[in-house]
Amino acid sequence: MNATDGNGNEAIDVAAEPADRRDPRVAVLTLGGTIAMTADPSTGAVRPALSARQLLDTVPGLTALGVSLRVRDIRNLPGASLSLADLDGLHTAIEAESADGADGVVVVQGTDTIEETAFYLDLLHRSDIPVVVTGALRNPTQPGPDGPANLYAAVVAASSARLRGAGCVVVLGDEIHAARTVTKAHSTSPAAFTSPGSGPLGLVAEGRVWSHHGLPYRTSARLTGDVVRDGVRVLLHTVTLGDDGLALELLLDGAADRCHGLVVAGFGVGHVPEAAVAPLERLAARIPVVLTSRTGAGPVLAATYGFPGSERDLLSRGLIRGGDLTPYKARLLLHRLLATRCQLPEITAAFEAVGRRG
Template identity: 65%
Template sequence: MALSKRTVAIFSLGGTIAMTTDPATGGVVPALSAHELLAAVPALQDLDVELRVHDFRRLPGASLSFDDLSALSDAIADAFRADCDGAVVTQGTDTIEETAYLLDLLHAGEQPIVVTGAMRNPTQPGADGPANIHAAVIAAAATELRGAGTVVVLGDEIHAARSVRKSHSTSPAAFTSPATGPLGRLYEGRVHPRGPLAARTAFPGPLTSPTPRVGMYTATLGDDGTLLATMAEACDGLVVAAFGVGHVPQNFVATLEQTAARIPVVLTSRIGNGPVLEATYSFPGSEKDLLARGLIRGGHLDPYKARLLLHLLLAQGRKADEIVAGFRAMAD
């Protein structure tokens, strides 16, 4: 079925999808403009969609900064105020899951933001960028995704920003949602949702405070806690990627309790699939013990997304009780 006339803003940030060979090094680097990316997808001309193209950045995904993404969020908001029905962001896959989640937290509107990229650069056989761009434009123009917030589209699958993970370093099927599965799929030129869209929480607003330092520390076997104490001293906020359902070595406990009295400390699981519990285990260093000592429960948020949420709330100047409430709203 043909799409009714829609308008989609395209923002290119660089990444593998926009890379070509550097003659000096023989490796690939971000070089293609947004218009050059779209020129490689002639099927876009068959869609009844007006494209407004923005050559926003030309960076590897790993080099994107909070300043870049804050500016991108503002530019997307401007596009929506100018009556765009959706937006597509093309970027490197290294940080797609983080970019998508940060944009999702900042976006309270109904228009979908679709983030896509490529696992194979344009010089390789079977480059997936053109197909992913085509699918992303269809998704951004689709009325079925109004209210979905930010989604990630690769390989004709649609993933919610909150649940998506890059789960393989090279596979074209790298992006998955381990806890939930995809929101839907694209085929025959249309979006096919799996079911009703879940409710979402956003935290729109400017990032007004000085850029906070939010650390992420992963619990590992045999760690004596010395490095944790050193990191904590340098942080404005801290995310702990704990074992299992929220457990750390006993020699972490004193440091975490002292740190939580000074800055927000969020307890997550390093597994990245499944929740931090609240009241099952009670030994020193267990989830019940740590929450009683002032740590904030991260719920189902993986450590990377919890770090982004904490960074955003601190950068917006939120107080301690607002940060706790923010994580409570996102926990399950």
């Protein structure tokens, strides 16, 4: 029989373990996404509708794991509609579950923004308990929905002592990926999530975690302080062939006062067209500007190329080297640093430390 705790969360009783061993306790927090979608009878289009409890009811084999689950609905939105405020609220809920004795937390959401959610949570998460983010590429109305299998694997991962200290990880397709490295590399494939350059941390098989290598390098130790500045806005500019710098000039002329930071996704190891150099230098004199690579894997270099618009040239003009962070993750780190009122030297030092990956 299921019961409800004092906070209104539903506790699900499952098969008991021997009396001398406490069952692992895992909190399942849902935000919506494809995994929770059902079809509109009139149009056939799908949208988030299922609750956390309804999702868990679709997962075979959970009771055999001997894990005590507590479920809580946080939001029910498509992944694309989540905000940083939603994630701050989610982090608060994770902290509450940790303080209440949870051994791990599963976060369920849409895959559109999983890599960003996982990285943002990893920046904030201080506890040793694992936070496991999962979702689905196929909604429950499609043949072969992957949601139940992903939820099962996520619960296994969240309850595993092997992942204590791993921070936030992403689990889909039975693979475990570090928040630091994971990316969504395909729009529809159930095997969409990869970790370029490093591969997954491990996998889930036969109800247990199998590790491929050690725990990931964590970024959270590099950040301190609570959010004290609301309304921070960090923009992202992706450089393209033939970019004449006009978009950057428009930002300088019309919107720079409403922008607190900028991330540039440059070519290759951190290059931009020569026409973009002058406006970037002017922007870097006003706000922090972080240089990243649009390739999705590999680092921005520091001292190899020397032409106008090269990485060496841009760094000499005040841009901040983003290391091997993707543009999306660099944006989240810069946002958090600005929200905690870090100044330029602190921001530069944080990116240098994080970008080294150890």
